[in-house]
Each structure stands twice: as structure tokens, then as C-alpha cells.
Amino acid sequence: MRPTTGEECQDGRVSIDRKLFEAVERLGAAIDAALRRFAVDHGLSLLQAQLLETLGEGTPRRIGDLAAELAVSLPTVSDAVGSLQAKGLARRVPDPDDRRGVLVVLSEEGERLAALARKTLGPMLTAAAEVPEKDREIALGVLLRTIAALYRMGFITLDRSCFTCRHYDPGGPRCLLLQMPLRPADLRVRCPEHTPAAAGD
């Protein structure tokens, strides 16, 4: 019998875990490729376009958080923010919660370009629209649980989703902070109110 690897079932078929991993990898590559095309069309690097997309959510971010969220080094993200500033697309403002801290926000022109990026990538968001809502809800739960596991394993250094949040009550399930039930479709991926759960929670 042919020896199996961790990626294969006993009978030699590729495991569901491996297929999930490959499917997510494929999606990530497609999104990156679309964002890269947008970036080239607008004289940006891929990282600058990712920063526009992230900051376009409306929540100001510290440089360190941006670096962790986009999985790049501090100097790299700092350089990219500097380039966005030089292009008039972003600016640094004082952090109201930290006297010595600085937050990055988009300028008006940056907001306009971020909205254009969302519009350009919009058709990708509805690619699964014909899949029954129940199945999409299950998929969201599976992906968020996988992200939470990767976060606990140290492969993801910053996460803002419900399953790694101190305010998530699995008994409800509900959000203890916002005092609302969390149905599968309510789970958040990038929640501005997210507070990391303590280790062991």
C-alpha cells in the first residue's frame, strides 16, 4: 500500500482539510491578483492597495496593528504608509487614547480611491450569491474557527473576529459587549470593538 501523508486519507484520497486549505489559498490568490491589477492601474504597490482597503473600513489604525493585520514588518508598513502620505492618500493623526501614539487615517482622496477599490472588487463578493444562505453561514463559521485556531497557533498575530474575542459568549451565542445575539450571519470578521480573549479563555 502507498504510504499516506497528513494530507491524505487512509485510502489515498486528498483529505477535506487539505482541500479546504487549497480552496482558501486559491481564493486568496484571486483576490490578491485583482487587487494587484487595481494597484497597478492607480500607481500603487500591492501593499499600498491593501492599506487603502483596510483603512477604508473607517477605523483608524496604529502602524503596529496594520503590520500585524497585513502580516508584514513594521518598517515595511511604515514605508508604505509614508508613500500613501506622499501621494496625498493618507495622513497620521494623534491617537486620542495614547499621548505619544499615532494613528493612520485616509485622506478624502484616499477614501475616494478605497471606495473605488471596493467597487472594483465588488463582483468577487457576490460570486457565491447563488449558494443557499444556510451553506454560506456554515462556511463563514468554519473559516472563522480556522482563523481562530491559526491565531492560537501563532500563524496569525492579529485577529478581530468573534471567536477570539473576550466578549463572545458561546452559550448564547451572543456578544456580551454589544448585548446582542450572534446568529451565524452576525459573526464579525473585522470588528472595531474586538478585544482579545485572555489565553486559556
Ligand code: SF4
Ligand atoms: S465585540 Fe465584536 S468581535 Fe467581540 S463578540 Fe462582540 S461582535 Fe464579536
